[in-house]
Amino acid sequence: MPPLIAVTAGEPAGIGPDLCIALASRRLPARIVVVADRELIAERARRLRVPLRLAEFPPAPAKPRAGTLWVHHQPLARPAVPGRLDPANSRYVLRTLEAAADGCRDGVYAAMVTAPLHKSVILSAGIAFTGHTEFLAAHTGARHVVMMLVGGGMRVALATTHLALKDVARHITRESLEQTLRVLRHDLATRFALPRPRILVAGLNPHAGESGFLGSEETEIIAPVLAKLRRAGFDLEGPLPADTLFNRRRLAACDCVLAMYHDQGLPVLKYASFGAGVNVTLGLPIIRTSVDHGTALDLAATGRAEVGSLIEAIKLAAALAARGRGRKQRAA
DSSP, X not given: OOOEEEEEOOOTTSSHHHHHHHHTTSOOSSEEEEEEOHHHHHHHHHHHTOOOEEEESSSOOSSOOTTEEEEEEOOOSSOOBTTBOOGGGHHHHHHHXXXXXXXXXXXXXXXXEEOXXXXXXXXXXXXXXXXXXXXXXXXXXXXXXEEEEEETTEEEEESSOSOOHHHHHHHOOHHHHHHHHHXXXXXXXXXXXXXXXXXXXXXXXXXXXXXXXXXSHIIIIIHHHHHHHHHXXXXXXXXXXXXXXXXXXXXXXXXXXXXXSHHHHHHHHHHHHTTXXXXXXXXXXXXXXXXXXXXXXXXXXXXXXXXXXXXXXXXXXXXXXXXXXXXXXXXX
C-alpha cells in the first residue's frame, strides 16, 4: 500500500490549490490527501475547467483513483479570490499546517508536503510568523530544526533561515552551529541512508574571513566547532569560501553543503534545479517536504502553474517514509 501523505494547499489566493488539483491526474508513489477548504478546491477546478471528483477524508482512500482528489476539509474564513491576498484567511492557512502535522504525529499520515504560503499576509493579520520551518518546529516541539534543499544533484542546508542579513552574524553561535551539524548529520544518516555523510561547511565572510582580516566568525566560531565535531567522528571540511565552494569537483566528493545564511547557498541550488527542487525540514519528529518556490499570485487560476516541484516533494516524502518504515520493520 503506498504511503498516505497530507498535502497542504498553502495560500488560497496563490497557485497552491492549482497544484493540488493537478495531482488528481498524475501517477504518484503515494496516496494523497489535500488539506484545504473543499469549496476552494472545487471552485478553483471550475475556473481551470478541470473535471474533478472530490472525496471526503476520512476514511483514507484504499488506492489512488485518477480524477479524484481526497480532501481533509478545513474551512476558509472568507471565499478566496485568485491573486488577491486576504488576511482573514491567514489562520486558515496555519490550521491546515496543524492538521497535517497532527495527522503525522498520530500516525494517520506518513508524511506531509506543503504548497507555498505567503508570509507577509500572515504577518499583516497580526500573527507572529517567520516561515513553515519555524512554525512546524514550534508546533511539534522540535528542539532544533534545519532547512535543507535538495535538487540539481545537490543538498544544501542552512545554518540560519529567514533572517535579515544584518542579523545573521549574531545568530551564528558555537552552540547553534553545533546543534545544526548534529541534526544534519543524524538525519542524513537515518533518513537519507548516508551512514557517514561528508559535509562541506561555508564560511560567513568573503574568502572565509581571510584569516580574520575580513571577519572573525570563522576563527572564533566556525572553525572551533568543526574541530570539536571532527574529534567526535564527523566528516567535515571547512570553513570554505562560499564563492569557490560550489564547483563540480568539490560537490562530487560531498553529500551536503552547509551554508551560513539563506541567500548564500540557495541561489546556486535553485539555479540548478528551479521547478524541481525540494525543501526538507530536518530535526522534526515527522517527515515534511515542500516546494522550492512561492505563491505566484499572478499565475493563480490561469492554468500556467507548473507542478514539478510539488511532485518531486511528494516523491521524496514517499521515499523517506518508505525508508523509515523499513527501519522500523528491521528493528522489530
